[in-house]
Amino acid sequence: MAAPWDVIVVGGGNAGLCAAQSARQEGARVLVLEKAPRQWAGGNTYFTAGAMRTSHGGPADLKDLLAPLEPSAQDRLSLTDLAPYTAADFLDDLVQVTRGRTDVDLARILVGESRATMDWLRDLGLRFELMYHRQAYEVDGRHRFWGGLAVGVAGGGKGMIEQHLAAAARTGVHVRFDAPVTRLATASDGTVNGVVLAGGEALESRAVVLAAGGFEADPQMRAAHLGPGWDLALVRGTPHNTGDGIRMALDAGAQAYGHWSGCHAVAWDAGAPPTGDRELTNQLTRGGYPFGVVVNTDGRRFVDEGADFRNYTYAKYGAEILRQPGGTAVQIFDAKAARLLRPEEYTSKDVTSVTSGSVRGLARELRIDEDRLASTVEEFNAAITGGPFNPTVRDGSRTEGITPPKSNWAQPLDTPPYTAYPVTCGITFTFGGLRIDPDARVLNTRGRPVPGLHAAGELVGGLFYFNYPGGSGLTAGSVFGRRAGRSAAAAAAARVG
Structure with missing residues (x-):
C-alpha cells in the first residue's frame, strides 16, 4: 500500500x-477522495440553494454569523421580523414531518449543535446571509420570515463549495478528484485500514469517513428500493451519487x-436534463x-397545495407528482400570484411554461x-372561504367541499394572464443508509462500531422519514461531518499509540 494517511x-x-x-x-493528515472530476466538484451540495436550518434567538443572535452588512442591509434588518427558532422548535419540526420516526438521539444532536456548527463554519471561512429572496415576504413594509428557515450560505451551493475548497487549501486538507473508491480495505479482524480505488490502487489510512x-x-437502486417508476425520476444533483459508499x-x-423506500423529491422543471444542470442548479425547482x-x-388536483409552508411539504410532493399519469403535473398561477413566485425559479432562462389569457x-396549449x-378551476374558486390572504403565516384562507382541500393561501384564479409550469419529480437524495452512533462511527449488524469506519x-440513515424540513440536509452534513472527522482523528491517533 501507499504511505498511510x-x-x-x-x-x-x-x-x-x-x-x-x-x-x-x-492534527490528522487528511485526504479527500472525490469520485467526480474537478468540473463536477461539490457533490449534491453544489446544486443546493445553500439554505441551512439552525436554531437561533432571532436577529440579534444571528448578526455575528452574517457577512458584514452594508448600510442598506442594516436598514433592511431593522425592518425585518424574524422570530426565534429554538432547538425545541427544530426538534418538533423533525418529529412532525417524519411522523415520529426520526432517530431522536441523532435528531437531538442535530438540533442541539446546529447553531454552534454554523459558527464553526464561519470560522472556517464560510459566509452567511439572511435569505430574503427565498424565505421572506414584504407585508405592510416589513420583511417577514416564515417556515423556520432564515440563513443560507452566501452564493448558495456554488458559493459553499467554493468557500469549502478555499478553506481546504488554506488548512492543508488534500483533495483528489477523479478518484472513485470501489471498496474498503479491511484487516482480518474487520478493522478498516484504507480504501481501494477503481483500477486497483490501494491507499492506507488509520480511519475512513464515508x-x-x-x-x-x-436508476436500478431507485427502482429496487423506492419502487416502480422511480427509475424514471430526474436527478436534481450530481450523477455520481450512485450508492457506492453505502454498498x-x-x-x-x-x-x-x-427509510430505504423514502427520499427527498421535489417539483422539478419537466424540461430539465436527466441529472443536475451546473449553471441553473436549484433554479429548476418549482416551489411556488x-x-x-x-x-x-x-x-x-391531487394534493393540498396549502397544507403547510413550502419548507414542510416540498420534499414529499415530488413523489406525489411521480404517481400521476405520465409522472408529470402542472402548476397554474394567475397574475395575482405572480409577484410571490421566486424569480430565480420562475423567470430564469429556459423555464418550461405556457401563458394564456384564459x-x-x-388547457389547449397543455x-x-x-x-x-375549466371545471376544476371553477370548483376551486367557488369553494374558497376563510380569512384574508397572508403568505407569511398559515392564514386559513382555505377551500371547503372539494377534494383534496386547500388548507391555506387559497385565492381565486381569476386574474389573467394565467401561466402554467409543467413539472415532474426531481429526486434530491435518498433517506436510507448506514447506522451511526453519536460519534458518527458506523455500526455493524450487531450494533457495535466497525473499527476505523x-x-x-446523505448516506447516514435514520434522520428523515417520509418528509424533510427544508434546510436540514446541509446542517446535518455539517454537524455529523464535524463529529465524524473528530472521531476519525481520535481513532487514528489511538492506532498510532
Missing part, C-alpha cells in the same frame, strides 16, 4: 469537507438503517405551488381536456 474521507461535498476540516483541526451521498443517481460499507458488515393550484394531465387557452380543467451526510 491518518484519515481518508470518501466524498467531497459539504459533509465530507466538514469531516476533513474537523479531522485536520485535530460521505459519498445516497443512491439517488442509480462498500454494507460489504464490510455495516448495518442498514433508516402554495399560491396556485397543481393539476395532473387529466386536469385534476384557463381554456392554457393538451389537457378544456372542460375538465465513520460516516456523515
Whole structure:
C-alpha cells in the first residue's frame, strides 16, 4: 500500500469537507477522495440553494454569523421580523414531518449543535446571509420570515463549495478528484485500514469517513428500493451519487438503517436534463405551488397545495407528482400570484411554461381536456372561504367541499394572464443508509462500531422519514461531518499509540 494517511474521507461535498476540516483541526493528515472530476466538484451540495436550518434567538443572535452588512442591509434588518427558532422548535419540526420516526438521539444532536456548527463554519471561512429572496415576504413594509428557515450560505451551493475548497487549501486538507473508491480495505479482524480505488490502487489510512451521498443517481437502486417508476425520476444533483459508499460499507458488515423506500423529491422543471444542470442548479425547482393550484394531465388536483409552508411539504410532493399519469403535473398561477413566485425559479432562462389569457387557452396549449380543467378551476374558486390572504403565516384562507382541500393561501384564479409550469419529480437524495452512533462511527449488524469506519451526510440513515424540513440536509452534513472527522482523528491517533 501507499504511505498511510491518518484519515481518508470518501466524498467531497459539504459533509465530507466538514469531516476533513474537523479531522485536520485535530492534527490528522487528511485526504479527500472525490469520485467526480474537478468540473463536477461539490457533490449534491453544489446544486443546493445553500439554505441551512439552525436554531437561533432571532436577529440579534444571528448578526455575528452574517457577512458584514452594508448600510442598506442594516436598514433592511431593522425592518425585518424574524422570530426565534429554538432547538425545541427544530426538534418538533423533525418529529412532525417524519411522523415520529426520526432517530431522536441523532435528531437531538442535530438540533442541539446546529447553531454552534454554523459558527464553526464561519470560522472556517464560510459566509452567511439572511435569505430574503427565498424565505421572506414584504407585508405592510416589513420583511417577514416564515417556515423556520432564515440563513443560507452566501452564493448558495456554488458559493459553499467554493468557500469549502478555499478553506481546504488554506488548512492543508488534500483533495483528489477523479478518484472513485470501489471498496474498503479491511484487516482480518474487520478493522478498516484504507480504501481501494477503481483500477486497483490501494491507499492506507488509520480511519475512513464515508460521505459519498445516497443512491439517488442509480436508476436500478431507485427502482429496487423506492419502487416502480422511480427509475424514471430526474436527478436534481450530481450523477455520481450512485450508492457506492453505502454498498462498500454494507460489504464490510455495516448495518442498514433508516427509510430505504423514502427520499427527498421535489417539483422539478419537466424540461430539465436527466441529472443536475451546473449553471441553473436549484433554479429548476418549482416551489411556488402554495399560491396556485397543481393539476395532473387529466386536469385534476391531487394534493393540498396549502397544507403547510413550502419548507414542510416540498420534499414529499415530488413523489406525489411521480404517481400521476405520465409522472408529470402542472402548476397554474394567475397574475395575482405572480409577484410571490421566486424569480430565480420562475423567470430564469429556459423555464418550461405556457401563458394564456384564459384557463381554456392554457388547457389547449397543455393538451389537457378544456372542460375538465375549466371545471376544476371553477370548483376551486367557488369553494374558497376563510380569512384574508397572508403568505407569511398559515392564514386559513382555505377551500371547503372539494377534494383534496386547500388548507391555506387559497385565492381565486381569476386574474389573467394565467401561466402554467409543467413539472415532474426531481429526486434530491435518498433517506436510507448506514447506522451511526453519536460519534458518527458506523455500526455493524450487531450494533457495535466497525473499527476505523465513520460516516456523515446523505448516506447516514435514520434522520428523515417520509418528509424533510427544508434546510436540514446541509446542517446535518455539517454537524455529523464535524463529529465524524473528530472521531476519525481520535481513532487514528489511538492506532498510532
